Amino acid sequence: MPLRAHLLELRKRLVLASIGVVLGAVLAWIFYDPVFEAIQQPLEAAGSTRDGLVSLNFAGVAAPFDMRVKITIFLGVILSSPWWLYQLWAFITPGLTRRERGYAFGFLGAAVPLFLGGALLAWYVLPHAVQLLIEFTPSGATNLVDAQTYLGFVMRVMLVFGLAFLLPVVMVALNFAGLGTAATWRKGWRWAVMIAFTFSAIMTPTPDAITMIAVAIPICLLYAGALVICTVHDRRVDRRRVAAGLPRLDGTFPDDAEPAAT
Template sequence: MPLREHLLELRKRLFLSACGLVVGAIAGWFVYQPLLDALQAPLLEAADEQSKTIALNYTGMATALDMKVKVSLFLGVIVSCPWWLYQLWAFVTPGLTKREKGYAYAFLGASVPLFLGGLALAWWVLPHAVSILAGFVPEGAVNYTDAQGYLSFVMRLVLAFGLAFVSPVVLVGLNMVGMLRHEALAKGWRWAVLIAFLFAAIMTPTPDALTMILVALPICLLYFGALGICVLHDRRVDRRRMADPA
């Protein structure tokens, strides 16, 4: 496919992804209050447990409206994840063979539950992180947390976990199209484990090692699962090449 057609296809897929995001954001607009209550719950629980005054602070006249728009877009990203993940794979599939297209659709089927699984793990980590951070507020002090800053913190945490869980699927996809061999993944497994634990340490600011291990372990298992799939695929490709050198 010529470069111009690639760029046109990319523009088309980005436009369709944006349309899906807008539809999801509209749905998020109508469920804003329950979602905001869920986002505030860790703060209120930490305040109750530690007998401190902790609350969201809206610093400007337009902050409440800005928050509603951002929370709606945040939910739109989550709700429309099957759609924009499909657009990602649809952009790749025109250059694939029929067999590889089948793999691509299988990857899409794996990406959605993995992305949602990452979001669920982040949602489990969030109250622990908020409780630990709130514990640094001195006795007798009041913590009025900037609403937009808190929302940005939650969004980064949730999306980082979601994308971390999808990354092994991307590695397998690169292997299937011949851009990445399993030997490279096997050589880099120590770095992958180190990065997984660094990610867990940064994203879970809790003092106990158990929480960090519980977060890093699924990411490591997904990496080694991806490595196993790549090994099987490369061996199958090598056998075909040996059987048919032409």
């Protein structure tokens, strides 16, 4: 596909994904109050253990409205995740066969639970992170947390965790599209483990190692699962290529096969 066609396809997928997010945000508008209470709860719980005041602060007349808009857009991203994840798959794999495009349902069936699972794990970690950070407030001092800053922190943590859990699905999608082999992922497993634990250490700023390990282990297991799927797929591709007289994906020929005549 030429570059111009790729750019047009990218624009199309971005527009469709944006429409889905907007529709999800419109639906999420009516759930603002309970969602805001849930987002504020970790901060209130942290403040209840201290003598000083800990509370959200809206700095400006329009700040509450701005907060509502941002929360509804954030919820729109969560609610419309099946739709924009499908757009991501459709953009990454435009050249697959009809049979392989049928894997889109499998992609969505794995990507949506993984994204939501990562977001839920972040929600579990969030109160511990907030509690730890609030503990740095000097005794007797007041900590008026800017509402916009706090919301940005919550959204970043949840989205980063959700996207981190999508890594295995992206690996499989790239493999099916012929842009990455199982051998490539296998060679980088040490880097993957190191990045997983580094990510967990940064995103779980708690003093105990158990929380960090509890976050890193699922990411490593997902990487291993994706590697198994890529390996099985590459073996099938190799069998088809050998039957057609072509080299394997690594450029080698089987002992009982000769290179195809040119």
